[in-house]
Amino acid sequence: MxxxxxxxxxxxxxxxxxxMCAATAGQRGKRVLLVDHADAPGKxxxxxxxxxxxxxNLHTAPDRYISANPHFAKSALGRYTAQDFLALVEKHGIAWxxxxxxxxxxxxxxxxxxxxxxxxxDAGNVEHVLxxxxxxxxxxDGLFRVTLGGREVSATSLVLATGGPSIPKxxxxxxxxxxxxxxxxxxxxxxxxxxxxxxxxxxxxxRELSGVATEVVAKCGKTGFREAALFTHRGLSGPAIxxxxxYWRGAETIGIDFLPAQRSGWLTxxxxxxxxxxxxxxxxxxxxxxxxxxxxxxxxxxxxxxxxKDSVLNDAERRLADWRFSPNGTEGYAKxxxxxxxxxxxxxxxxxxxxxxxxxxxxxxxxxDVTGWLGGYNFQWAWASGWAAGQSI
Ligand code: FDA
Numbered sequence: 001m002x003x004x005x006x007x008x009x010x011x012x013x014x015x016x017x018x019x020m021c022a023a024t025a026g027q028r029g030k031r032v033l034l035v036d037h038a039d040a041p042g043k044x045x046x047x048x049x050x051x052x053x054x055x056x057n058l059h060t061a062p063d064r065y066i067s068a069n070p071h072f073a074k075s076a077l078g079r080y081t082a083q084d085f086l087a088l089v090e091k092h093g094i095a096w097x098x099x100x101x102x103x104x105x106x107x108x109x110x111x112x113x114x115x116x117x118x119x120x121x122d123a124g125n126v127e128h129v130l131x132x133x134x135x136x137x138x139x140x141d142g143l144f145r146v147t148l149g150g151r152e153v154s155a156t157s158l159v160l161a162t163g164g165p166s167i168p169k170x171x172x173x174x175x176x177x178x179x180x181x182x183x184x185x186x187x188x189x190x191x192x193x194x195x196x197x198x199x200x201x202x203x204x205x206x207r208e209l210s211g212v213a214t215e216v217v218a219k220c221g222k223t224g225f226r227e228a229a230l231f232t233h234r235g236l237s238g239p240a241i242x243x244x245x246x247y248w249r250g251a252e253t254i255g256i257d258f259l260p261a262q263r264s265g266w267l268t269x270x271x272x273x274x275x276x277x278x279x280x281x282x283x284x285x286x287x288x289x290x291x292x293x294x295x296x297x298x299x300x301x302x303x304x305x306x307x308x309k310d311s312v313l314n315d316a317e318r319r320l321a322d323w324r325f326s327p328n329g330t331e332g333y334a335k336x337x338x339x340x341x342x343x344x345x346x347x348x349x350x351x352x353x354x355x356x357x358x359x360x361x362x363x364x365x366x367x368x369d370v371t372g373w374l375g376g377y378n379f380q381w382a383w384a385s386g387w388a389a390g391q392s393i
Pocket of ligand 1: 037
């Protein structure tokens with residue numbers, strides 16, 4: 001039952017950032033109320049990393065985050081690091097492993113991370129109200145007043161930690177943006193990120209490759225990721241595509257290097273080695289068979305290699321190293337792991353996450369215009385920004 005007296009802080013959203021912020025402030029002796037419309041905390045944590053939660057990344061650095069202000073995340077990420085979170089995980093005896101590229105996962109289950117954060121909240125005497133809708137928020141006489149479940153609770157500080165709109169069926173909303181706008185804070189236009197891209201038109205033919213995966217470099221402008229790409233029945237997915245989707249704004253083409261391990265001149269070298277070979281066979285030696293076949297058809301090169309001029313083979317090689325796709329969209333918030341954009345960092349202190357123009361209003365986690373790469377970076381931002389606000393409340 002919520003306390004009738006004002007709290008020091010009400011935190012809206014019992015996800016990754018809200019739980020971390022509540023535990024941090026609570027353990028500093030602050031009276032904290034953590035509120036969520038879901039009936040259980042940390043639902044995205046539970047489904048993350050295939051149920052094992054990729055809880056941080058050892059290579060966390062500000063340049064692995066997208067934001068209108070690329071410097072904003074430096075302070076919080078520098079003060080609460082991947083090693084700090086790892087130390088917490090180890091303090092709770094949770095076994096973990098590094099999977100790849102610095103990505104740390106639980107050996108057991110993501111449930112352990114939620115249980116750990118709830119234990120930390122208990123250690124700070126954090127109170128919870130779950131399963132109640134917030135119907136109004138006001139600010140007067142130095143107090144934030146939140147109406148939930150027909151009652152009013154109040155606090156000196158209010159923390160917006162309700163995340164972004166990715167995966168609405170899990171209860172995700174753009175609520176943080178509405179509240180931010182109510183208090184006059186700007187919001188950088190949000191869009192789905194870490195999301196599969198869809199293909200249409202002539203490229204629809206690639207959908208026939210649904211299920212085929214291969215290592216590529218996926219590029220958008222100057223940014224590129226070397227990881228697996230996967231063809232799907234709607235277009236393109238896999239880690240390389242999810243990563244590049246966060247940089248894709250809808251108009252650009254996506255360049256795919258299908259053979260990132262090949263040196264320039266490999267196709268003419270293949271011609272010298274096997275003059276009577278076909279281009280499809282040369283590709284099939286490097287790529288999954290169905291993909292090799294489709295690419296060979298699209299290159300419109302048939303016949304034996306010795307009948308194809310070197311200059312034509314060199315052109316084909318260049319195309320294979322920068323195959324241009326024009327996605328016609330993404331699979332949207334329904335499939336997006338995160339949201340890019342959000343509450344403008346220009347409105348917030350990078351040290352405390354407090355709004356510059358509204359005293360004691362804070363925004364943390366995915367609600368803010370800071371979005372990490374795939375691989376534990378988004379949770380690390382949630383922990384770091386939650387910790388920074390929790391220290392300041
Ligand atoms: P988060 O979404 O965790 O929490 C927001 C909370 O606010 C929720 O509990 C929600 O119910 C509540 N809320 C929303 N609207 C509300 C309203 N109107 N009123 C009250 N409460 C409201 N990241 C990573 O680093 N490693 C990983 O392995 C993964 N894996 C992954 C898998 C999948 C399928 C998804 C969708 C996402 C990931 N992520 C991830 C991303 C990661 O889950 C995400 O970045 C963090 O959960 C963001 O933390 P927040 O606390 O900001 O929001």
